[in-house]
Amino acid sequence: MPFVTAGDPNMAFTSKVITRLGQLGCSMAEVGFPYSDPIADGPVIQASYTRALGNKLKLQQIFDQIQTDRAQWSMPLVAMVSYAIIHRQGPESFILAAKQAGFSGVIVPDLLVEESHAMSSLCRKHDFNLVQLVTPTTPPERALRIAEASSGFLYFVSVTGITGERAQLPEGLVERVGWLKSRTSLPICIGFGISKPEHVKLLAPVSDGLIVGSAIVRCLESAAESQEQALQSASQLVSSLIAALESQ
Amino acid sequence: MSTVESTSPSVTPTKAQASMQVPDATGRFGDFGGRYVPETLTRALDELVVEYQKARRDPDFQAELDELLHRFVGRPSPLYHAKRLSGMLGGAQIWLKREDLNHTGAHKINNTLGQALLTLRMKKTRVIAETGAGQHGVASATACAHFGLPCVVYMGAEDVRRQKPNVFSMRLMGAEVRAVESGSKTLRDAVNEAMRDWMSSVEHTHYIIGSVIGPHPFPQMVRDFQSVIGKECREQCLSSIGRLPDVIVACVGGGSNAAGMFYPFIQDTSVRLVGVEAGGRGQIAGEHASPLSFGSPGVLHGSYSYVMQDDDGQTSDVHSISAGLDYPGVGPEHSYWKDTQRVQYTSCRDDEALGAFDLLARNEGILTALETCHALAKAAQIAKSMSKDEHLVICLSGRGDKDAAELARLRGQQW
Numbered sequence A: 001m002p003f004v005t006a007g008d009p010n011m012a013f014t015s016k017v018i019t020r021l022g023q024l025g026c027s028m029a030e031v032g033f034p035y036s037d038p039i040a041d042g043p044v045i046q047a048s049y050t051r052a053l054g055n056k057l058k059l060q061q062i063f064d065q066i067q068t069d070r071a072q073w074s075m076p077l078v079a080m081v082s083y084a085i086i087h088r089q090g091p092e093s094f095i096l097a098a099k100q101a102g103f104s105g106v107i108v109p110d111l112l113v114e115e116s117h118a119m120s121s122l123c124r125k126h127d128f129n130l131v132q133l134v135t136p137t138t139p140p141e142r143a144l145r146i147a148e149a150s151s152g153f154l155y156f157v158s159v160t161g162i163t164g165e166r167a168q169l170p171e172g173l174v175e176r177v178g179w180l181k182s183r184t185s186l187p188i189c190i191g192f193g194i195s196k197p198e199h200v201k202l203l204a205p206v207s208d209g210l211i212v213g214s215a216i217v218r219c220l221e222s223a224a225e226s227q228e229q230a231l232q233s234a235s236q237l238v239s240s241l242i243a244a245l246e247s248q
Numbered sequence B: 001m002s003t004v005e006s007t008s009p010s011v012t013p014t015k016a017q018a019s020m021q022v023p024d025a026t027g028r029f030g031d032f033g034g035r036y037v038p039e040t041l042t043r044a045l046d047e048l049v050v051e052y053q054k055a056r057r058d059p060d061f062q063a064e065l066d067e068l069l070h071r072f073v074g075r076p077s078p079l080y081h082a083k084r085l086s087g088m089l090g091g092a093q094i095w096l097k098r099e100d101l102n103h104t105g106a107h108k109i110n111n112t113l114g115q116a117l118l119t120l121r122m123k124k125t126r127v128i129a130e131t132g133a134g135q136h137g138v139a140s141a142t143a144c145a146h147f148g149l150p151c152v153v154y155m156g157a158e159d160v161r162r163q164k165p166n167v168f169s170m171r172l173m174g175a176e177v178r179a180v181e182s183g184s185k186t187l188r189d190a191v192n193e194a195m196r197d198w199m200s201s202v203e204h205t206h207y208i209i210g211s212v213i214g215p216h217p218f219p220q221m222v223r224d225f226q227s228v229i230g231k232e233c234r235e236q237c238l239s240s241i242g243r244l245p246d247v248i249v250a251c252v253g254g255g256s257n258a259a260g261m262f263y264p265f266i267q268d269t270s271v272r273l274v275g276v277e278a279g280g281r282g283q284i285a286g287e288h289a290s291p292l293s294f295g296s297p298g299v300l301h302g303s304y305s306y307v308m309q310d311d312d313g314q315t316s317d318v319h320s321i322s323a324g325l326d327y328p329g330v331g332p333e334h335s336y337w338k339d340t341q342r343v344q345y346t347s348c349r350d351d352e353a354l355g356a357f358d359l360l361a362r363n364e365g366i367l368t369a370l371e372t373c374h375a376l377a378k379a380a381q382i383a384k385s386m387s388k389d390e391h392l393v394i395c396l397s398g399r400g401d402k403d404a405a406e407l408a409r410l411r412g413q414q415w
Helices: A011-024 A043-054 A059-072 A083-089 A091-101 A117-125 A140-149 A173-181 A197-206 A214-219 A227-246 B039-057 B059-073 B083-089 B108-121 B135-147 B157-162 B164-172 B187-201 B218-226 B228-240 B256-265 B332-339 B350-364 B370-384 B401-410
Strands: A003-005 A029-032 A077-080 A105-107 A129-134 A154-157 A188-191 B079-081 B093-098 B126-131 B151-156 B176-180 B205-208 B247-251 B272-280 B296-300 B303-307 B343-349 B391-396
Touching: A003 A011, A003 A043, A003 A214, A011 A029, A011 A059, A011 A227, A029 A043, A043 A214, A059 A091, A083 A091, A083 B296, A091 A105, A091 A117, A117 A129, A129 A140, A129 B039, A140 A173, A154 A173, A173 A188, A173 A197, A197 A227, A214 A227, B039 B059, B039 B108, B039 B187, B039 B218, B059 B108, B079 B228, B083 B093, B083 B350, B083 B370, B093 B228, B108 B126, B108 B135, B108 B205, B108 B218, B108 B256, B126 B135, B126 B187, B135 B151, B135 B164, B135 B205, B151 B157, B151 B187, B157 B164, B157 B176, B164 B176, B164 B401, B176 B187, B187 B205, B218 B228, B218 B256, B218 B332, B228 B256, B228 B391, B247 B256, B247 B370, B256 B272, B256 B332, B256 B391, B272 B332, B272 B350, B272 B370, B303 B332, B332 B343, B343 B350, B343 B370, B350 B370, B350 B401, B370 B391, B370 B401
Parallel strands: A003 A029, A029 A077, A077 A105, A105 A129, A129 A154, A154 A188, B093 B391, B126 B151, B126 B205, B151 B176, B247 B272, B247 B391, B272 B343
Antiparallel strands: B079 B093, B296 B303
């Protein structure tokens, strides 16, 4: 499950990337909505947000482009959006616009389960998924509560930290995910730090999906100079990860 | 002046009374505040709530902090009657609450010592902090040197340039200063970078937030630590003037000196409270840093409060001549006080603040921090419209030595 930054460097290219990722066999795509002050993101995704916003990307452009091209893609799309953006639109307007554009759900990295009641019931009302996150610092009983509140899938953050490629994933990760998996019927997708075929081989058996963000965004960094080269480099990475998945 | 009504001396009637019993258990001041952060930080914030509540009830904690504030910081800070300035302006008697005389030269140390003590109680072994003007960075470096804690301070690259003396002081006390090159290279970006550090280090690191901003419990905790300003001031007014003052004026960036000064007076409705934001070069978005005057409620840095944002929810660029006020957000309790009309918020332009610097330097022999100069400028205007038997207090939140080089640069003078 790839993560791509919307509008880096423009929405037409983002659309091309999603098309290519679908052709390669990705089962879902996460579209990051650029935000000026992303606290959970490492330097690679931050820089991509800065580039997109530097090119004056507006929220409406994201919705318009996705809606225009949505019919070409068979995989579900989920939006990754900071709550500052959702609040400014009004949660219900945001949900309606995202749904109309063709998103199946939204991940809000800074909306804790305690603060999410209103958003959560609006999502239910409009049959839209609100994906909640569990992290290594989440105590077990809280993780179960978060799983209960989540819909679509549960996002398991692999590391205590920000997004970005890691050489190694933390010890005990497989066990922690396995424990939660045995206690919820919700699919669990793991994200943060995943960038190598070894990671995929390690985590595929305990999860329903693996989210790869910074590694892909880094491949796409040079798109402003050569779109084809950037696409090629991202395709190679994604193909190698999918091959690792299929070898399981 | 950016707003006209603010110069009127009349007391604004209060509606739906502001309560001192805020925030609630979820960190809400009315609608404002709360906690909008990644799940990763929740456990540490919950632990902080528990530890802080325990410390508040622990007489030993309070005694240790009071002792430090007395012998290390030099509290109580004087309430000084600026007679020459008062006479010159010809209006109200002007009193200065001299937070600039604290060790490290500003009010920031009141908070960092409290939070450093909490760091030790939580058995955390490292401290991070953000800073704008560098005063909070210096106060954090000081508290950490005092307790032997390693300290990393994030500071926007633009602020590193314009507040060099403070950068040097932090390094002298063993702190590591990391210049932040992203975004506008100012306080907002320093907060982002400190939050990112904390995302990875939260298990052993405490983040000493320097203002009444951020996720619950920071706005409450920082207000409480800074309330020593208002508590002392209230007693000093009663003993020096024989009654409460008519007006109190403080500058507002994130709003910690103002929150600490105002909070103990919230129920004294005869006292008019005025918060002064940075009006920068004018009222057009991007030219000022006045979210309470010109912004609208939104989410930034972990809480819901007035903020400068565009229609998409992206944080707007702001401007102020003073690094400490150059911030697009403000503490949630100020938003609460604004909406309950307990505090009047107004703004003061760069050039007015610079004028106020000279006013106090030449007439009282005090060099004032550029942040504080915003409060001075507005207070001077209000004082002129008051009578000689009325009393106005200014929270003199910091001293101006740090700004000397920047002032020279702005005026094209040799440094």
